[in-house]
Amino acid sequence: MSPEKKKLRRYHKVKSEDVAALAAIAGRQNIVVAPEKLLDYGRDETPLLEPVLPEIVIKPQNTRAISALLKYADDKRIPVTTRGGGTGLSGGCVPLRGGIVLSLEKMDRLLEIDHDNFAAVAQPGLQLGSLRDSLEAVGLSYPVALGEMTATVGGSVATNAGGMNAVKYGVTRHHVLGLEAVLANGEIIRTGGKFVKCSSGYDLTQLLAGSEGTLAVITEVTLKLQIKPACREALFIPFHNLQQAIESVPEILMLGRVPVGLEFMEESILQIAEGYTGKKLPYRSFEAFLLVLAEADSQDEIADYFCEVEAVVRKHGAADALVPPGRLAMKKLLEAREGFYHAIKKFAPMQILDAVVPRSEIARFVADVKKLEPKYGIPVVVYGHAGDGNVHLHPINRGMPYATWKRKLVSLMKDIYELCDSYGGAVSGEHGIGIDKKEFFNSTGDKAVLKTLKNIKAALDPHYVLNPGKIFD
Numbered sequence: 431m432s433p434e435k436k437k438l439r440r441y442h443k444v445k446s447e448d449v450a451a452l453a454a455i456a457g458r459q460n461i462v463v464a465p466e467k468l469l470d471y472g473r474d475e476t477p478l479l480e481p482v483l484p485e486i487v488i489k490p491q492n493t494r495a496i497s498a499l500l501k502y503a504d505d506k507r508i509p510v511t512t513r514g515g516g517t518g519l520s521g522g523c524v525p526l527r528g529g530i531v532l533s534l535e536k537m538d539r540l541l542e543i544d545h546d547n548f549a550a551v552a553q554p555g556l557q558l559g560s561l562r563d564s565l566e567a568v569g570l571s572y573p574v575a576l577g578e579m580t581a582t583v584g585g586s587v588a589t590n591a592g593g594m595n596a597v598k599y600g601v602t603r604h605h606v607l608g609l610e611a612v613l614a615n616g617e618i619i620r621t622g623g624k625f626v627k628c629s630s631g632y633d634l635t636q637l638l639a640g641s642e643g644t645l646a647v648i649t650e651v652t653l654k655l656q657i658k659p660a661c662r663e664a665l666f667i668p669f670h671n672l673q674q675a676i677e678s679v680p681e682i683l684m685l686g687r688v689p690v691g692l693e694f695m696e697e698s699i700l701q702i703a704e705g706y707t708g709k710k711l712p713y714r715s716f717e718a719f720l721l722v723l724a725e726a727d728s729q730d731e732i733a734d735y736f737c738e739v740e741a742v743v744r745k746h747g748a749a750d751a752l753v754p755p756g757r758l759a760m761k762k763l764l765e766a767r768e769g770f771y772h773a774i775k776k777f778a779p780m781q782i783l784d785a786v787v788p789r790s791e792i793a794r795f796v797a798d799v800k801k802l803e804p805k806y807g808i809p810v811v812v813y814g815h816a817g818d819g820n821v822h823l824h825p826i827n828r829g830m831p832y833a834t835w836k837r838k839l840v841s842l843m844k845d846i847y848e849l850c851d852s853y854g855g856a857v858s859g860e861h862g863i864g865i866d867k868k869e870f871f872n873s874t875g876d877k878a879v880l881k882t883l884k885n886i887k888a889a890l891d892p893h894y895v896l897n898p899g900k901i902f903d
């Protein structure tokens with residue numbers, strides 16, 4: 431046995447008497463133990479990650495049941511991994527140490543839309559797409575838009591998800607007003623409320639946002655809403671080179687209006703996306719592109735803004751600036767962007783990194799990453815949220831023996847994360863640490879910060895039953 435293995439905490443294995451006790455708490459119909467059904471709960475969307483089977487899946491229907499389940503698991507030292515939509519890209523909901531997967535799929539109701547307070551109250555298992563549709567029907571909006579809208583409210587809060595609209599609206603944590611959550615010992619807490627201001631003690635709402643199921647199970651979320659903007663348009667800008675495209679970003683952001691999203695992409699990703707969707711995209715002979723998304727009260731306001739953007743990007747060598755002609759063309763373009771991840775996944779074996787650097791450093795960071803390609807013989811497909819510094823990097827395998835590629839990949843990723851660190855960045859901009867980035871987070875992170883995080887974990891979950899093995903060991 432390796433020294434690392436020896437150090438692993440020992441947990442109680444789920445036995446038949448535990449299954450009976452857990453079924454008595456949650457209801458027999460909410461328990462899954464059949465081995466053939468467990469696999470779906472042992473993985474998420476993270477590439478290259480081997481599934482790990484839970485010993486039991488429980489689908490609680492209310493907070494009271496979760497409280498009793500956690501108390502039982504904590505007393506018995508059974509690991510509990512909370513699962514939302516399973517769309518995560520860091521292995522966060524993979525039950526690394528077995529035990530219980532707490533799937534919140536049956537707690538999926540939108541409990542309230544409060545027009546007076548511009549707030550919505552949702553159960554954690556509600557999918558973001560469903561939330562968007564319900565709000566749009568009454569002229570309201572929750573502006574966090576992920577590339578995968580089957581992600582849940584609870585999962586997106588637990589990962590502090592970002593998405594394409596973050597330049598203007600910020601990330602998930604900026605829209606969470608309050609939470610109901612169950613602590614490891616089964617205690618139920620309520621934080622925040624339907625108000626924006628609060629300076630009453632430590633901010634537990636914000637501590638739990640982004641805690642990846644390691645500190646508590648989120649059982650209800652109060653979200654901040656806004657009026658749905660009247661118009662939304664996209665501007666697609668081809669460049670002869672990637673550096674020019676990225677370098678124009680700071681100047682675009684200095685214009686009077688803040689774009690909703692500001693994305694950059696290389697030509698190679700458009701080629702891959704075309705192959706995946708079977709739909710032709712414009713200006714394919716250029717090396718790089720910017721996509722500017724804007725919202726306003728009128729088309730005229732957006733047209734004026736896009737004229738200003740065009741003047742800036744032309745100065746930086748843009749070949750054109752194109753507003754997709756009509757709703758259908760815009761839908762096609764945005765669908766292609768949203769489909770990047772699945773397109774690359776289908777195209778070749780790949781890994782995903784979602785490093786974040788100050789946006790003024792993106793151009794130099796990406797140029798340095800590109801210099802690593804010949805060193806390892808691994809192409810790195812790059813695109814991302816240029817407006818907020820979050821770069822998605824996909825090292826892909828084009829015909830290298832798989833074992834060699836995986837070995838080189840580890841060194842390549844280490845180099846990329848070190849570069850990111852040297853530019854004042856962080857390991858993950860929006861997907862979380864989970865299992866996948868644990869090693870890099872722990873090796874590049876500030877040691878005093880890591881110690882503080884571990885102290886918080888020990889205070890809230892002294893028996894380490896909540897999602898063990900995530901963020902750190």
Ligand SMILES: Cc1cc2nc3c(=O)[nH]c(=O)nc-3n(C[C@H](O)[C@H](O)[C@H](O)COP(=O)(O)OP(=O)(O)OC[C@H]3O[C@@H](n4cnc5c(N)ncnc54)[C@H](O)[C@@H]3O)c2cc1C
Pocket residue numbers: 474475511512513514515516517518519521522523534554575576577578580581582583584585586587588589590591592593594642643644646647648649771772860861897
């Ligand atoms: C195609 C694609 C596009 C994507 N685009 C984006 C994007 O644009 N921006 C972005 O940020 N992410 C994106 N993601 C990643 C993913 O969708 C997000 O991380 C999302 O927030 C995960 O939500 P989920 O409900 O699927 O959570 P899961 O994957 O089920 O879980 C994620 C983490 O949250 C914890 N968790 C889940 N529910 C709770 C709860 N109620 N209480 C406590 N902990 C909980 C889990 O234990 C785990 O650690 C994308 C993924 C895919 C596959």
